[in-house]
Amino acid sequence: MNNRNKHFRPESVEEQINDFAQIRPQPESIDAPEAHLLKDLRDVYSSYTQSGERVWERLARHITDETDVAYSTHLDEATAHEGNNPFANGQAHTWQRSYQGRSQQMKRTNSPTNSSRQATPSRLALIAAVLVAALLVSSLLWVLHSTRPGQIGKQPSVSHGIYLFKKDGIDKLDLQTHKVLWHLAHIYHGFAPMTPVFPPQAEVLGDNLYLLDKANTIVAINAQNGKMRWSRTFAPFPMTMGGSLLQPTLSGGLLYVNLYVGANGRPLMNQQKVLYGLDPANGAIKATLKLPGFARLDYSSFDENVLYYMNSYGDHSGTTAEVYAVQLPGGQPLWHTSTSMKNAYIVDGPYIHNDVMYITFHLYQYHDWIYAFDLHTGKSLRKYSIPSTGDGLRGLYFLGDMIYCPATDNHVYALDARTGKVVWKQPFDADITQTTSNVLYLHTNMNMHRAYVYTDLVALRAKDGAILWHFNSSVPGLHFGAGYTILNVGGVLYDLVTDDNGGINPHAALYAVRASDGTLLWQLPVPGQEVLVV
């Protein structure tokens, strides 16, 4: 029986698979896609299985190390005796204390010299990494710049509403009544359909809704009436590199975008260095700037039509951060500064507040430093360390003379911006999602010191960290997002919960919570679609 070049059929699928296993598909051949598919499936799933075994081995070693063998095997015999369940009863406390004390030891640290795994990377691995990233980087980069702490509230938006990205197009709903204001039959391609956890790559600036639609295309839609305004497609990325348009930003009447070429969030040396200034009315290119270094807009800040951006370089001994200030739209250099720090491997910034520019370093030995520079000259002003013990800071937030840092050591720190003195410290594993003049709003978990999933929206008084109120999502399986900002309009906070349950139909609901006391005003289910609330 010739089973080749035919659809797989239930009654003979076994035989078809075995039949195709006998032939070695020619790489250049366009025939026998089934043979190519089956070979690739074997390769992929074999690789997955090896990974699954490696991770289980590490997890099992942890279980064995953390408890004695009798505990870990008998206790989990389990299921018939919930009282023996290590997750569900008092024994969990013992487990948890023990775990927390040693978890950092068994985890692979970020030090590239400290891997415990058995993988043997190939020299050809670069190609694989780059190509996979080519498919992924656009949605992932959006996570970064949508979560960029310093940009909360900085982007002007005059057209508040709920934007639903559906299979048949885009709906805009009224924020209060949920009535559909307009529908545009434009299929949005900007988010990876297989990864619904990431928010849409869209943003409202001025009166336009901008979509980063496909990797190299930006689309502008009139946010008031839903009419398509313009679309601009840049040159395709090199096939072996991949890339993404980066965060559009309005400054001095121009819409700035640039192209990121790289993989896995790690810039490649040959990435493009061009910044485009577009006319928001028609998408025409008004400025093309070739800047020193790599001017990534997701690692930059605008202030008074000056662009500040940072590059960083390093090896295992330390890191150097270079910050450039250039005047827009011409791109004239204003100043440049370079700062090196031994044993640092994460660098973040620049953040701008009150004429001061900040960058942060994280060291291998669980320590963070904040450096402050004069915004107008680049001259170093001061530096201070934060006694954090995790894997780094999640960002810097500013109110008055205070700096707020949610850290991965499960604390939120409040520092005096002039001295670096810790004014208060609260035990929250949290993301700061919104600030007002005297309140910080966090996503966190009130029941767990290490949050993992964010079930609560918490309001903290900025001056002393006191809890003003907390709101629990109270819907099993639905959680607040990490890195999602929330909308604060007219004394109401609009926040989103999602289930991340995989597949193409995520469950989600939009909550409206009174900002003054955390009272739930309404909730709107928005299942199976991407949501942007601006």
Place this chain on the structure above:
Amino acid sequence: MMQRSTNLPDVNNTSVGRLYQRHWLGLFTAIGQSISSREDAEDILLDVFLAALESRTLLQMDEQHQEAWLRRVAHNKCVDFYRRATRRPTLLLEGNAEMLSDESHLTPERTVLHQEDLAQLQAHLASLSTVQQEILRLRFADELPCAQIATRLDKSDSAIRTMLSRTLNLLRGMYTQRRKESHHE
């Protein structure tokens, strides 16, 4: 499967092992959509189950909510990873990933195209249901016949054959289309 060292607890004999057995593949493929480095994806998968060890509520949830919880933890850890990873200084990528197959016999251009195939295939695999993924894994990694897969998953042989053939036809369509496109180019 999942038992390479005799002094480690068997994956089927512990509640966390059973949780791992049920969800690791779906989580790993989902994480793989966000994290291109296999080593980093493994680290995040490990972190997710370390978090599960700490949770006092996870095992009280039904299976659907357990999956939602685990996927949310995986998502949060991916976000944290990217916050850290992209702020690392520029480093050479070499050594950060591994090849899925030996491609030393291919031309560089063909290698690139094949890696695109694999990336697209993995993206499609991530969109499949957990049971579809498990069937594919049992068939193509463990090389079990349909009858044994049916026994393992407590389903009928015909149900497994139907699901397997439908899944393969779905993926076959992707390959057919892609090869037509590359041929026309």
